[in-house]
Amino acid sequence: MSHIEIVDYRPIWAEEFKSIAADLKQALGDLAVAIDHIGSTSIPGLAAKDVIDIQVSVKALDDQKIVNALSESGYRYRADITRDNLIGYDAGDLNMQKMYFREPQGQRKIHIHIREIGRVNQAYALLFRDFLRDNPVVSKAYEKIKRELALRFPNDESAYYAIKDPYMDTIFSVACMNKQVNQV
Structure with missing residues (x-):
């Protein structure tokens, strides 16, 4: 069981992502359609767990070459x-x-999420990130929830995520509606 700790935003996270992304690109080559910094560490100013979340978008998840390439790189x-x-x-x-x-x-x-391009979960990570980047009030509310959950459930990841994840889904729903409105 890991201890949940939310730390203040660290500008170094963006640089760490770039370095990790370069390693992933070298390992995966053309298998990676895109490599994106996602999650709370990708949102300037947002407090987060000190974990770099990365999404690698691929054409097909059933390609064993993905597992082989990343496993060979450690x-x-x-x-x-x-x-x-x-x-x-x-x-x-x-x-x-x-x-x-x-x-x-x-x-x-680091957490590396490999998702197929065009799937809802692949769009989710990017839309969620971009919505929080564009909406500082929502971002601060999200931070407040994460900090409170970490205080209440520092050693209970199940409880932490049982509350945080549906809140994230709510933000995603609003981000989707916002995107549709802006496209009209």
């Missing part, structure tokens, strides 16, 4: 994590499928 594949959870989507929905990797042993903590 990244640890978590075959037990195969999907995201989003309210309104069933467990078997293709829109929620993903692969998940962790950092090579002994390196800084």
Whole structure:
């Protein structure tokens, strides 16, 4: 069980992402359609857990070359994590499928989410990030919730995520509506 700690924003996170992204691009080559910094560390000014979240968008998740390339580069594949959870989507929905990797042993903590381009979960990470970047009041409210949850449940990830994740889904829903309104 890991301890949940929210730390103040660190500008170094953006530089760390660039370095990790370069390593991932070298390992994956053309298998990676895009490599994006996602999650709270990608939002300037937002407090976060000190974990760099990265989304690698690929053409197809069923390509064993992805697992081989990242594993050969030391990244640890978590075959037990195969999907995201989003309210309104069933467990078997293709829109929620993903692969998940962790950092090579002994390196800084990172979460690598491999998602298929064009799927809802792939768009979710980017839309959520961009909405928080563009809406500082919502970003600060999200930070307040995360800080409070970390205080109340510092050693209970299940409780922390049981409350935080539906709040994230709400922000995503608003971001989707906002995007539709702005496209009209």
